[in-house]
Amino acid sequence: MSEYYNSQKVRGLYDLKSSETFKLSRSKIDLFIQCERCFYYDRKLGIGRPPGFPFSLNSAVDHLLKNEEINELDKEWQDGYKRQMEIYQWLFRKNGYKVSDTGYFVYCNGKKDRKAFDGKLDFDVTLIAYKGDDSWVEKTIVEAHKCLNGNKIPAADPSCDYCNYIQAINSK
């Protein structure tokens, strides 16, 4: 097992018999949206997903992707950011606050065109308006709860390369 990944989780798992309130983080709600099966493995069986690519690769890809972000917020990989904002809008509303539908992403991108580091880093800062819709949040939490109460591991997503890979291995 690598130093970056421990597949076995023991804390914060769902226990059907427990009478305590089960806390579900925003990122786990997002995991449920991405894949019910992964969510079930993670929150009920304690087997977490491996992390993404190492940071060195991420930062280069991140830079290029974020350059695109300035022009539009309609890329699939940006959906997670939108859902994050909508969950916070929903949470504030549930706590009695009046919340605007429009939220703002502050995007800071380190300038890479400077000739030298010279002990400082300059940033381009952009404000991106986004009109959120939190109507999906409550029903998704209800569905996630239902998923955890079930005793069947949800089906794999046929479009997921990882599960197809595992199935191919298991079929040998």
Ligand code: SF4
């Ligand atoms: S379908 Fe993909 S995302 Fe879902 S459990 Fe399999 S590996 Fe995880």
